[in-house]
Amino acid sequence: MCASSALSQPRLSSPEQPETSVSVRRAVPGDLDAMVALEEAAFDADRITRRSFRNLIGSSSALILVAEAGETGGAILGYAALLFRRGTGLARLYSLAVAKASAGRGVGRRLLKACEAAAFDRDRILLRLEVREDNVRAIQLYRSEGYRPIGRYLDYYADHMPALRFEKTLRGDKPFDTGVPYYEQTTDFTCGSCCLMMAMARDVPGFRLDPVMEIRLWREATTVFMMSGPGGCDPHGLAVTAHEFGLDAEIHVSQPGDLFLEGVRSAEKQKVMALAQEDFRRRAADYGIPIVIEPFSLDLLRAHIATGGTAIVLVSGYHMFSKKVPHWVLVHGDDGRHVILHDPWVADERGETIADAAHLPLPYGTFDKMARFGKSGLRAAVFLSPRRS
Numbered sequence: 584m585c586a587s588s589a590l591s592q593p594r595l596s597s598p599e600q601p602e603t604s605v606s607v608r609r610a611v612p613g614d615l616d617a618m619v620a621l622e623e624a625a626f627d628a629d630r631i632t633r634r635s636f637r638n639l640i641g642s643s644s645a646l647i648l649v650a651e652a653g654e655t656g657g658a659i660l661g662y663a664a665l666l667f668r669r670g671t672g673l674a675r676l677y678s679l680a681v682a683k684a685s686a687g688r689g690v691g692r693r694l695l696k697a698c699e700a701a702a703f704d705r706d707r708i709l710l711r712l713e714v715r716e717d718n719v720r721a722i723q724l725y726r727s728e729g730y731r732p733i734g735r736y737l738d739y740y741a742d743h744m745p746a747l748r749f750e751k752t753l754r755g756d757k758p759f760d761t762g763v764p765y766y767e768q769t770t771d772f773t774c775g776s777c778c779l780m781m782a783m784a785r786d787v788p789g790f791r792l793d794p795v796m797e798i799r800l801w802r803e804a805t806t807v808f809m810m811s812g813p814g815g816c817d818p819h820g821l822a823v824t825a826h827e828f829g830l831d832a833e834i835h836v837s838q839p840g841d842l843f844l845e846g847v848r849s850a851e852k853q854k855v856m857a858l859a860q861e862d863f864r865r866r867a868a869d870y871g872i873p874i875v876i877e878p879f880s881l882d883l884l885r886a887h888i889a890t891g892g893t894a895i896v897l898v899s900g901y902h903m904f905s906k907k908v909p910h911w912v913l914v915h916g917d918d919g920r921h922v923i924l925h926d927p928w929v930a931d932e933r934g935e936t937i938a939d940a941a942h943l944p945l946p947y948g949t950f951d952k953m954a955r956f957g958k959s960g961l962r963a964a965v966f967l968s969p970r971r972s
C-alpha cells in the first residue's frame with residue numbers, strides 16, 4: 584500500500600549521521616500506540632487502522648517489524664508490515680514508515696533489509712510492493728536496494744494517485760559458488776542447450792561457452808518443433824549430447840515414449856518430433872545411458888548434487904515467467920534448504936538482470952512444485968557428472 588506522498592518530510596541536514604543504535608524486532612500488541620502514531624504522522628490517507636494493526640500482529644500470514652532505539656525497550660522509530668500470501672513464493676511489503684525525527688538516518692533501509700531477510704526465511708522468493716508515484720524518497724530507497732519496476736496501477740490511492748509496483752528477487756545473504764559459470768540464453772528456444780553448456784564449462788576440460796556452441800548443442804538435442812516456433816530440447820537428446828561431449832548422463836523421466844507432442848497441433852510436425860525422439864532414445868540405449876522411468880524425487884536430486892554433479896531440470900515456465908512453456912534450468916548446488924540453480928532466461932522485460940537468474944536459491948518445496956510441466960505433470964531431468972573413466 585505505502586500511501587505517503589513524496590516530499591512531506593524534508594531530508595535531515597545531516598543524513599550521514601546514522602541512527603547509531605537501532606534494533607529490529609517483531610511487533611507486539613504493546614507497540615500499537617506507537618505504530619498508530621507513526622501511521623498518522625507518515626500518511627495523509629489510506630492509513631492502517633489500530634484494529635488492522637492488531638489483526639496483522641496476530642496473523643500468521645503477516646509480520647510487523649518495529650525498529651527501536653537502543654537494544655530493547657527504546658522508543659519506536661519505525662515499523663514495516665509484510666504480508667505472505669499462502670501457497671505462493673511472494674511476500675508483499677504492505678507498509679513502511681519511519682518517525683520524522685529519525686528520518687534520513689538509515690532506519691527505513693534497516694527495516695527494509697530486515698523485511699527481506701524475514702521473507703527469505705519464510706521461503707519467499709520475491710518481495711513486491713506498491714508506492715505512490717510521487718513518493719520520491721521511498722522510490723529512491725527501493726531502487727537503491729535493487730528493486731525493479733514491474734508496473735503501474737492507475738488511480739490506486741484515495742486521491743487517485745497512481746502506484747508504481749516494484750519487486751526484488753530474494754537471495755539471502757550467503758553467496759554460493761559451485762564453480763559453474765552462468766550463461767544467458769540468446770534465443771527463446773535454447774534454454775536446454777545453455778544449461779548443458781554451463782555444466783560442461785565446469786566439467787569438460789577446455790569447453791568454451793559461446794553462441795556458436797549454444798546453437799550447435801541445440802541442433803544436437805532439439806525435438807525440432809515445440810508449441811510454436813523452433814523446438815526446445817528433449818531430455819534424451821540432452822543426455823545423448825552430454826555423453827558425446829564428454830559428460831556422464833542419466834535420464835529421469837516420469838513417462839515413457841514421446842514428449843511434448845500435446846502442445847503441437849499439426850500431425851505432420853508431431854510425426855517429425857516423434858522420429859527425432861525415437862532417434863535420441865535409440866542412441867541413449869546404444870551409449871548405455873541409464874533411463875529411469877519414474878518421477879525423480881527431490882531427495883534423489885539432492886543426493887546427486889551432493890556427489891558434485893549437476894542436473895538439467897524441466898520446469899514449467901508458468902512459475903518462472905508466467906508462460907505455459909517448458910523450460911530447462913541447471914541445478915548445481917544445495918545449501919541445506921534451497922536448491923541453487925542457474926536459469927538461463929533473464930526476463931529483460933521485467934527488468935531482471937543476470938543477478939536475478941544466476942545462483943538462484945529456490946526453497947525445496949517451491950522448486951518441487953515448479954519441476955513439472957503440462958497437464959500430465961511431466962517430470963524430467965538429466966543428471967550430469969564429470970566422466971568417470
Ligand SMILES: CC(C)(COP(=O)(O)OP(=O)(O)OC[C@H]1O[C@@H](n2cnc3c(N)ncnc32)[C@H](O)[C@@H]1OP(=O)(O)O)[C@@H](O)C(=O)NCCC(=O)NCCS
Pocket residue numbers: 584585586587588592593594595598625626678679680681682685686687688689690691692693713714715718719720721723724727
Ligand atoms: C520512506 C521512508 C520509510 C524512508 O525511511 P528513512 O529512515 O528516512 O530512510 P533511510 O534513512 O534509511 O534512507 C534510505 C534512502 O532513502 C532515500 N532518502 C531518504 N531521505 C530522502 C530524501 N529526503 N529525499 C530523497 N531520498 C531520500 C535515500 O535513497 C536514502 O539512502 P541514502 O541515505 O543512502 O541516500 C521514510 O521517509 C518514511 O517513513 N516516509 C513516510 C512514509 C512512506 O512514504 N513510506 C513508504 C511507503 S511505500
